[in-house]
Amino acid sequence: MKKLVTTLLGVSLVSLLAACGGGTAEAPVDDTPEGAAFQYRRAVMQSIAYKVGQIRGIADGSIPGDQATFVKHANDVAALGSMIPEGFIPNSAVAGSAALPEVWTNMPDFQAKAMELATAAQALAVAAQGNFEGAKGMVQSVGGTCGNCHRPYRRRQEE
Numbered sequence: 001m002k003k004l005v006t007t008l009l010g011v012s013l014v015s016l017l018a019a020c021g022g023g024t025a026e027a028p029v030d031d032t033p034e035g036a037a038f039q040y041r042r043a044v045m046q047s048i049a050y051k052v053g054q055i056r057g058i059a060d061g062s063i064p065g066d067q068a069t070f071v072k073h074a075n076d077v078a079a080l081g082s083m084i085p086e087g088f089i090p091n092s093a094v095a096g097s098a099a100l101p102e103v104w105t106n107m108p109d110f111q112a113k114a115m116e117l118a119t120a121a122q123a124l125a126v127a128a129q130g131n132f133e134g135a136k137g138m139v140q141s142v143g144g145t146c147g148n149c150h151r152p153y154r155r156r157q158e159e
């Protein structure tokens with residue numbers, strides 16, 4: 001009996017491992033530097049979106065969070081903003097990417113738009129350190145920088 005259980009466990013473990021390796025829902029990404037850069041920048045964007053969501057939620061009271069947490073999120077967004085450009089290496093408009101060719105033809109402007117986000121988030125962190133309640137009214141100064149870059153550089157999503 002003990003042997004049977006062990007065998008069954010072994011079989012289900014093998015099929016579980018096979019399932020993990022094989023059928024993920026995510027579209028496959030090339031095992032190339034360009035594919036890796038694409039995955040990296042998506043992760044950066046998703047982290048930014050999460051953090052800005054937390055900042056918005058704390059500001060409007062829908063998410064609990066104190067001043068220190070708010071300041072930390074804003075500093076994190078500043079760091080993440082400065083991490084955007086390195087994800088856009090040459091020729092990395094891979095399948096599944098929503099990045100427009102203008103990212104690469106206008107790279108200095110694209111980099112400037114990433115800095116706008118970083119600078120706004122940094123300013124929010126500094127303001128929140130001084131006056132937490134007042135800073136809650138400044139969240140849109142960060143949120144607005146997303147669209148400033150997405151409009152020229154990100155393919156519109158069919159939603």
Ligand code: HEC
Pocket residue numbers: 038041042045046048049052084096097098099100103110111113114115117142143145146147149150153154
């Ligand atoms: C400097 C330009 C720039 C800024 C600033 C920027 N984004 Fe993006 N974002 C992009 C580009 C380009 C893409 C598409 C990347 C791709 O698909 O290769 C993207 C994609 C995304 C995605 C989709 C990620 C995925 O899963 O594929 C989210 C979510 C996102 N951005 C959120 C934000 C938020 C929120 C902000 C502002 C707080 C922001 N972005 C600021 C350029 C920017």
